[in-house]
Amino acid sequence: xxxxxxxxxxxxxxxxxxxxxxxxxxxxxxxxxxxxxxxxxxxxxxxxxxxxxxxxxxxxxxxxxxxxxxxxxxxxxxxxxxxxxxxxxxxxxxxxxxxxxxxxxxxxxxxxxxxxxxxxxxxxxxxxxxxxxxxxxxxxxxxxxxxxxxxxxxxxxxxxxxxxxxxxxxxxxxxxxxxxxxxxxxxxxxxxxxxxxxxxxxxxxxxxxxxxxxxxxxxxxxxxxxxxxxxxxxxxxxxxxxxxxxxxxxxxxxxxxxxxxxxxxxxxxxxxxxxxxxxxxxxxxxxxxxxxxxxxxxxxxxxxxxxxx
Amino acid sequence: xxxxxxxxxxxxxxxxxxxxxxxxxxxxxxxxxxxxxxxxxxxxxxxxxxxxxxxxxxxxxxxxxxxxxxxxxxxxxxxxxxxxxxxxxxxxxxxxxxxxxxxxxxxxxxxxxxxxxxxxxxxxxxxxxxxxxxxxxxxxxxxxxxxxxxxxxxxxxxxxxxxxxxxxxxxxxxxxxxxxxxxxxxxxxxxxxxxxxxxxxxxxxxxxxxxxxxxxxxxxxxxxxxxxxxxxxxxxxxxxxxxxxxxxxxxxxxxxxxxxxxxxxxxxxxxxxxxxxxxxxxx
Numbered sequence: 001x002x003x004x005x006x007x008x009x010x011x012x013x014x015x016x017x018x019x020x021x022x023x024x025x026x027x028x029x030x031x032x033x034x035x036x037x038x039x040x041x042x043x044x045x046x047x048x049x050x051x052x053x054x055x056x057x058x059x060x061x062x063x064x065x066x067x068x069x070x071x072x073x074x075x076x077x078x079x080x081x082x083x084x085x086x087x088x089x090x091x092x093x094x095x096x097x098x099x100x101x102x103x104x105x106x107x108x109x110x111x112x113x114x115x116x117x118x119x120x121x122x123x124x125x126x127x128x129x130x131x132x133x134x135x136x137x138x139x140x141x142x143x144x145x146x147x148x149x150x151x152x153x154x155x156x157x158x159x160x161x162x163x164x165x166x167x168x169x170x171x172x173x174x175x176x177x178x179x180x181x182x183x184x185x186x187x188x189x190x191x192x193x194x195x196x197x198x199x200x201x202x203x204x205x206x207x208x209x210x211x212x213x214x215x216x217x218x219x220x221x222x223x224x225x226x227x228x229x230x231x232x233x234x235x236x237x238x239x240x241x242x243x244x245x246x247x248x249x250x251x252x253x254x255x256x257x258x259x260x261x262x263x264x265x266x267x268x269x270x271x272x273x274x275x276x277x278x279x280x281x282x283x284x285x286x287x288x289x290x291x292x293x294x295x296x297x298x299x300x301x302x303x304x305x306x307x308x309x
Numbered sequence: 310x311x312x313x314x315x316x317x318x319x320x321x322x323x324x325x326x327x328x329x330x331x332x333x334x335x336x337x338x339x340x341x342x343x344x345x346x347x348x349x350x351x352x353x354x355x356x357x358x359x360x361x362x363x364x365x366x367x368x369x370x371x372x373x374x375x376x377x378x379x380x381x382x383x384x385x386x387x388x389x390x391x392x393x394x395x396x397x398x399x400x401x402x403x404x405x406x407x408x409x410x411x412x413x414x415x416x417x418x419x420x421x422x423x424x425x426x427x428x429x430x431x432x433x434x435x436x437x438x439x440x441x442x443x444x445x446x447x448x449x450x451x452x453x454x455x456x457x458x459x460x461x462x463x464x465x466x467x468x469x470x471x472x473x474x475x476x477x478x479x480x481x482x483x484x485x486x487x488x489x490x491x492x493x494x495x496x497x498x499x500x501x502x503x504x505x506x507x508x509x510x511x512x513x514x515x516x517x518x519x520x521x522x523x524x525x526x527x528x529x530x531x532x533x534x535x536x537x538x539x540x541x542x543x544x545x546x547x548x549x550x551x552x553x554x555x556x557x558x559x560x561x562x563x564x565x566x567x568x569x570x571x572x573x574x575x576x577x578x579x580x581x582x583x584x585x586x587x588x589x590x591x592x
Contacts, residue, residue, distance in 0.1 A: 004489050011491035018399035019417055026420050032438035087334030111342050113579040115519025117546050121553045121568050122345050171341050202324030232428025234522040259430045266526045282434040293423045
């Protein structure tokens with residue numbers, strides 16, 4: 001009996017310790033990144049995130065170009081992925097024949113399971129040449145006569161670059177956003193939809209005036225979740241971004257992102273300041289994704305509470 | 310009241326366009342999946358010779374295989390899962406069984422969900438600071454640790470969710486028999502949630518076996534056979550990364566063969582996991 005009691009206590013403390021380990025893990029990640037990036041922040045101060053220069057030879061490091069690249073690729077990716085994801089989710093919940101719902105749903109989920117390095121190698125060998133041959137020349141000639149916009153689509157078609165990375169990112173976050181949207185669309189009470197159809201609403205009107213308003217918070221949560229993924233995505237982007245430390249007006253020019261910079265340069269970084277600058281970049285990335293993912297969680301939790309009551 | 314035919318027609322058209330766009334979106338999603346899988350099949354099978362499984366990674370310009378990379382991937386994934394799974398299961402157990410209504414649990418759940426989607430390259434940096442820098446060299450052990458950090462949140466999530474599904478009456482019945490709490494959890498709750506927890510572990514394996522970013526500067530790479538956990542070790546994803554970006558055709562062909570292997574392994578694991586969880590729920 002005494003042995004049983006002791007076993008009980010030990011098991012309980014073990015589980016408790018493990019649970020707190022998860023909390024400690026987050027703290028340890030933050031702490032180690034702050035410690036590792038301390039030298040860079042001490043040397044450059046606040047100007048680390050406001051300067052564009054990245055010169056390993058003179059040991060001048062500024063994070064502006066990678067930060068810009070991270071944000072612009074993710075933003076374009078979300079602009080493309082969100083409407084398509086909502087479209088697929090509507091298809092899966094409203095339009096698709098019952099027999100096909102599961103297989104198509106699983107196929108989209110498989111897209112989420114493909115490792116990011118596969119997107120990278122596919123993007124480099126198949127998608128980038130396709131962009132270079134067909135899409136980019138078409139975009140360049142299409143926007144040539146348009147003022148302002150022609151700066152966005154200027155320059156030689158490299159194939160690789162910001163736009164190609166953004167499109168690959170869009171393909172990668174698509175299944176995540178789709179999955180969340182489909183799940184929240186399924187929480188809409190059928191009675192609401194049936195009432196709307198009964199009043200003579202078309203499918204489009206039911207989706208726009210019933211389904212989407214009812215699930216708005218959930219959709220935003222799903223979008224933020226996808227954004228968090230896109231911001232931190234490494235391998236796929238590293239293959240196709242071109243790793244150029246500059247900010248170009250054209251979205252077809254090569255650029256870089258925080259994660260691609262770290263992946264490309266970390267093992268080759270010579271000197272403490274170089275390494276420290278890369279770790280500081282990692283800290284900035286972790287901070288940004290932490291906030292985005294945190295907001296996503298809060299929104300999805302709010303929806304769950306609503307569904308629970 | 311006269312029926313406004315023009316307006317009705319407009320609404321019908323708008324709806325038809327929306328429906329068409331949704332079909333197109335789904336078709337696009339499937340087309341992307343098909344395009345990626347088709348490329349992998351064509352390019353991967355071309356490079357998939359028996360040599361791939363029997364020879365080491367070659368120096369540039371010569372023939373060879375991926376044996377040391379395959380072995381390295383298996384070893385590091387296995388160690389990562391062996392370290393990460395118990396921690397994940399125990400933490401999930403605390404959240405679902407002991408601390409179900411605690412404030413702490415909701416904080417842990419919040420943090421865990423963030424860790425689940427956090428950039429994996431940051432995990433690599435973390436383990437670099439934690440292990441590689443103090444030890445002074447890259448090692449397979451550090452790579453495994455980085456993978457373990459990625460395993461934990463996945464397992465915590467599924468364990469907690471599956472234990473929450475176990476009906477409370479089961480726990481109450483065994484409690485009435487006088488079983489201590491820890492035995493109720495281990496003998497009753499775990500048994501009821503077994504299939505779901507296994508699914509979580511399979512999904513975690515699927516996730517980490519394709520991860521590249523956390524291995525780049527923890528286990529690094531190794532051109533030769535190595536069974537020393539304290540030394541750099543090759544892994545399939547890192548070799549693919551290195552070979553795909555190289556200008557040598559032999560290397561690129563091996564990269565495609567490796568890519569096909571990883572994808573088949575990962576997709577098989579996730580399909581098995583899905584089948585396992587769906588066969589349980591249909592009972």
